Amino acid sequence: MTRTVYLNGEYLPETEAKVSIFDRGFLMADGVYEVTSVLGGKLIDFEGHAVRLARSLGELEMANPVSKDELLEIHRELVAKNEIVDGLVYLQITRGAPGDRDFVFPDPETTAPTIVLFTQNKPGLDKDPKAAKGTKIVTVPDIRWHRRDIKTVQLLYPSMAKMMAKKAGCDDAWLVEDGFVTEGSSNNAYIVKGGKIITRALSNDILHGITRAAVLRFAKEAQMEVVERNFTVEEAKEADEAFTTSASAFVMPVVEIDGVALGDGAPGAVSKRLREIYLDESLKTAI
Structure with a gap:
C-alpha cells in the first residue's frame, strides 16, 4: 500500500x-x-x-x-x-x-x-525480541557538535556509530567523551549498580529524552533510587545491569559492553521492570 x-x-x-x-x-x-x-x-x-x-x-x-x-x-x-x-x-x-x-x-x-x-x-513494536535477550553495545568516541539537546536532523555521526556497532557484531553504540558515556547513538544510556539507576544529568551534552523523563518519573514513583551524574565506560562494564531508553524502543536492556558481559549476561530485573511499567503507564495516557 x-x-x-x-x-x-x-x-x-x-x-x-x-x-x-x-x-x-x-x-x-x-x-x-x-x-x-x-x-x-x-x-x-x-x-x-x-x-x-x-x-x-x-x-x-x-x-x-x-x-x-x-x-x-x-x-x-x-x-x-x-x-x-x-x-x-x-x-x-x-x-x-x-x-x-x-x-x-x-x-x-x-x-x-x-x-x-x-x-x-x-x-508488534512493543514486543521486540531484543528486549527479552538484551543488546550488545560497543563504545565509540563522541565527536558530535555541542548542542545535542537540540533534536536536529544532523544524524550522520549517529549513523556512522550504528555502522561501527554493526561491524563489531553489536546492536548499538554508546558515545564517549572525556572517558564518560554521553548517550547512545539514538537513545539515552543508563547503568544500575547496587540498586541505583545512574544516568547522565541533562545538559547541552545529551538529548533531553521524552522517554527518559517518563522512565525516571516512573522509577521514582516505584521507589527506585535515581542518580543523575556522569559515569565512565569502566564503571559501566562493572555495573550490575544497563539499559537504554528511546521513543521507538522504550526501555531496552543492555547485556554486554565492549565484549564484557554485565551481571549474569541476561536482562536485569530493574530494566525489565521499568520496561513493564513504562509500557503499562504510557498506554494508559496514550491519545
Missing part, C-alpha cells in the same frame, strides 16, 4: 511528495525532527514530543508552522489514513527553501518552513 504523507499542508501519496533541492534541510541539515510511537492506534507521549519540538525550533530561531493542536490532528489523520496500529510517526521541520544556497538564514517573512510527516508501520 502506498503511504499517505503530509507535506506543507497537504496529504499526498508518498510518490507525489516533493521537496525543493534548495531546501535547507537537504543543503545544511538546517532542521529538527521528532518521532512519536504509536501503540494500539494511539500516540505515546505526544505532549512531550510537541513541547520538545517547540524548544528545538526556538533554540534555532526557526518558525513553527503549526500549532500543537494542528500537529496532533495531523498525527491522528496520518495514523488513520495509513491504518497504523503499531508504528511510528516521523516529523521534520526545516527552515525552508529560499531558492538558492547561502549560509545566511533566509528571511522568515519570505521563506516559509518546510514541514513533513510520514508513518512507519511496525507491527
Whole structure:
C-alpha cells in the first residue's frame, strides 16, 4: 500500500511528495525532527514530543508552522489514513527553501518552513525480541557538535556509530567523551549498580529524552533510587545491569559492553521492570 504523507499542508501519496533541492534541510541539515510511537492506534507521549519540538525550533530561531493542536490532528489523520496500529510517526521541520544556497538564514517573512510527516508501520513494536535477550553495545568516541539537546536532523555521526556497532557484531553504540558515556547513538544510556539507576544529568551534552523523563518519573514513583551524574565506560562494564531508553524502543536492556558481559549476561530485573511499567503507564495516557 502506498503511504499517505503530509507535506506543507497537504496529504499526498508518498510518490507525489516533493521537496525543493534548495531546501535547507537537504543543503545544511538546517532542521529538527521528532518521532512519536504509536501503540494500539494511539500516540505515546505526544505532549512531550510537541513541547520538545517547540524548544528545538526556538533554540534555532526557526518558525513553527503549526500549532500543537494542528500537529496532533495531523498525527491522528496520518495514523488513520495509513491504518497504523503499531508504528511510528516521523516529523521534520526545516527552515525552508529560499531558492538558492547561502549560509545566511533566509528571511522568515519570505521563506516559509518546510514541514513533513510520514508513518512507519511496525507491527508488534512493543514486543521486540531484543528486549527479552538484551543488546550488545560497543563504545565509540563522541565527536558530535555541542548542542545535542537540540533534536536536529544532523544524524550522520549517529549513523556512522550504528555502522561501527554493526561491524563489531553489536546492536548499538554508546558515545564517549572525556572517558564518560554521553548517550547512545539514538537513545539515552543508563547503568544500575547496587540498586541505583545512574544516568547522565541533562545538559547541552545529551538529548533531553521524552522517554527518559517518563522512565525516571516512573522509577521514582516505584521507589527506585535515581542518580543523575556522569559515569565512565569502566564503571559501566562493572555495573550490575544497563539499559537504554528511546521513543521507538522504550526501555531496552543492555547485556554486554565492549565484549564484557554485565551481571549474569541476561536482562536485569530493574530494566525489565521499568520496561513493564513504562509500557503499562504510557498506554494508559496514550491519545
